[in-house]
Amino acid sequence: MITALAGAQWGDEGKGKIIDIMAAKADVVVRATGGNNAGHTVVSDGKTYKLHLVPSGILYDGTVCCIGPGCVVDPLSLLKEMAEVEANGTSVDGLRIDWRAHIVMPYHLVIDELSELAKGAGDIGTTRKGIGPCYMDKAERVGIRFYDLTHPEVFAEKLRAMLENKKKYIVGMFGKEAYDARADKLDYDKVLAAYSDAAAKLVRYGADTTVIAYNAHKEGKNVLFEGAQGTLLDLDMGTYPYVTSSHPVTGGFCVSGGIGPTLIDECIGIAKCYTTRVGKGPFPTELFDETGDYIREAGAEYGVTTGRPRRCGWLDLVILRYAVRINGLTGIALNKLDTLTGLKEIKVCTGYDMGGEIVTDFPADIRELEKCTPVYETLPGWTEDITKATKLDDLPAAAANYIKFIEKEIGCKVILVGVGPDRTQSFPA
Ligand code: GDP
Ligand code: IMO
Ligand code: MG
Numbered sequence: 332m333i334t335a336l337a338g339a340q341w342g343d344e345g346k347g348k349i350i351d352i353m354a355a356k357a358d359v360v361v362r363a364t365g366g367n368n369a370g371h372t373v374v375s376d377g378k379t380y381k382l383h384l385v386p387s388g389i390l391y392d393g394t395v396c397c398i399g400p401g402c403v404v405d406p407l408s409l410l411k412e413m414a415e416v417e418a419n420g421t422s423v424d425g426l427r428i429d430w431r432a433h434i435v436m437p438y439h440l441v442i443d444e445l446s447e448l449a450k451g452a453g454d455i456g457t458t459r460k461g462i463g464p465c466y467m468d469k470a471e472r473v474g475i476r477f478y479d480l481t482h483p484e485v486f487a488e489k490l491r492a493m494l495e496n497k498k499k500y501i502v503g504m505f506g507k508e509a510y511d512a513r514a515d516k517l518d519y520d521k522v523l524a525a526y527s528d529a530a531a532k533l534v535r536y537g538a539d540t541t542v543i544a545y546n547a548h549k550e551g552k553n554v555l556f557e558g559a560q561g562t563l564l565d566l567d568m569g570t571y572p573y574v575t576s577s578h579p580v581t582g583g584f585c586v587s588g589g590i591g592p593t594l595i596d597e598c599i600g601i602a603k604c605y606t607t608r609v610g611k612g613p614f615p616t617e618l619f620d621e622t623g624d625y626i627r628e629a630g631a632e633y634g635v636t637t638g639r640p641r642r643c644g645w646l647d648l649v650i651l652r653y654a655v656r657i658n659g660l661t662g663i664a665l666n667k668l669d670t671l672t673g674l675k676e677i678k679v680c681t682g683y684d685m686g687g688e689i690v691t692d693f694p695a696d697i698r699e700l701e702k703c704t705p706v707y708e709t710l711p712g713w714t715e716d717i718t719k720a721t722k723l724d725d726l727p728a729a730a731a732n733y734i735k736f737i738e739k740e741i742g743c744k745v746i747l748v749g750v751g752p753d754r755t756q757s758f759p760a
Contacts, residue, residue, distance in 0.1 A: 332596050333544075333554045335581045336664075338561030339600035339654035341608035342579075343634070343641065345666035345749055346601045347371025350387040350557045352747075352754050358552035359395045360388030361544050362559060363588030364577040366403035366435060366465070367412070368458040369559035370635025374752040378419060381635050385412050386557050390421055395547075397427045397540035401577060401587020403465045404428060404477060405435035406529035427538040430478040436490075436526075437516045438497040439464040445505045455573055456610030458636050466576035480526065481534040487523060494519055541589030548594060556584040558601070562654045563608075570697050573612025581658040599746065600660040602651060603667045604733070607641040609634050613700045616644035616680045630670035647680040647705065648740045653693035655743045664757075665737070666749035668730060674712040677733060680705035681740060710736060718751045721758050734760065
């Protein structure tokens with residue numbers, strides 16, 4: 332059985348928690364896109380794990396956790412993360428890194444930082460982990476892959492050429508001063524030493540992860556594809572240019588995880604029962620008032636990777652409908668219902684008003700999206716503590732109605748409800 336789990340909004344939907352729960356029954360977990368721009372939280376037995384590139388299935392002994400072909404790997408950051416996981420008493424022996432994955436190099440970090448600075452107020456608000464520049468090199472076919480990194484002669488030669496090219500690029504684009512201030516990070520001997528050392532430590536995890544996933548499937552085992560980011564951060568389907576540089580939609584698992592579309596049995600979208608985003612870009616249901624602050628504090632909405640406060644707003648069903656369509660969702664895992672407890676009324680956006688016309692399909696371009704004002708339906712809230720609920724019947728009527736309303740509006744079943752951060756605080760709906 333192959334299950335794909337994708338973020339249905341702008342990321343941070345609680346994917347880490349759901350993947351960890353579902354990984355209990357998985358033999359193989361595969362991350363296929365993105366890099367350490369992701370921040371996935373798993374809470375188990377009072378311990379909080381913050382994972383960035385290591386798949387969220389790592390907490391189970393014997394689960395093979397793959398960093399797939401379409402991921403970008405910062406080897407220094409990955410080693411740090413692996414050490415943190417091990418310090419928590421968890422083995423990383425099950426980790427595998429696809430030979431095809433591209434390597435985030437120090438010049439990618441420098442270029443990410445400098446291009447954001449050069450954009451000024453028009454910046455994207457990236458995580459500055461070098462993700463975009465790394466995918467640029469991949470698309471230009473000059474990138475360094477995990478295979479190259481772990482073959483010393485190949486790496487040494489490619490690195491020398493790339494550092495020369497990037498120096499020209501950085502000086503040309505951002506000026507000599509900007510380059511000189513960062514020259515130390517781009518010194519050939521230093522980069523070669525640090526990356527060769529990392530390569531020596533990581534080479535034992537090298538694999539063709541597409542074979543691992545396919546063979547597991549053929550043997551009747553369970554394979555989970557772990558989404559990072561979210562549908563609206565997809566390079567094609569998201570709110571371009573305020574997106575990431577990979578394909579977090581379920582189709583991305585096929586292209587970037589190397590799995591044929593007909594082999595995926597289930598596509599589950601992970602959503603929060605309100606909306607958040609970090610970084611810049613349009614967000615129709617964003618709240619700038621005390622309700623937004625209430626949601627941010629009650630939901631602890633601060634970035635796992637950058638610590639930035641997340642922008643918060645009401646649930647947007649135009650977005651969820653879009654996610655259902657684009658990802659071919661067979662079910663939704665709805666997280667953080669407990670965060671809304673205590674609100675007298677809950678608003679839900681059912682459509683957009685675009686100059687008098689009601690739009691229910693998410694616009695293809697942000698300039699159209701900017702013309703949209705949300706149309707809200709107001710539903711009653713609840714005050715009861717729901718963090719110990721273990722079934723739908725335990726929920727107050729208003730909370731159960733909220734779920735039913737969502738299902739009816741988006742035409743997709745809510746299959747899992749989250750009422751707290753711990754792996755035990757979710758139940759099938
Ligand atoms: P991800 O990037 O999709 O894995 O999500 P993040 O980890 O960035 O952000 C989700 C946050 O919500 C984390 O702090 C989780 O521990 C927390 N969380 C997940 N599900 C629930 C839930 O149902 N209720 C509450 N209160 N917190 C949750
Ligand atoms: P998880 O997996 C939320 C956002 C950044 C920025 C844009 C581009 O935890 O849900 P990038 O560094 O990727 O070039 O930044 O994408 N972004 C995320 N937002 N959750 C994430 O991951 C994100 N990964 C990238 O904030 O707006
Ligand atoms: Mg996150």
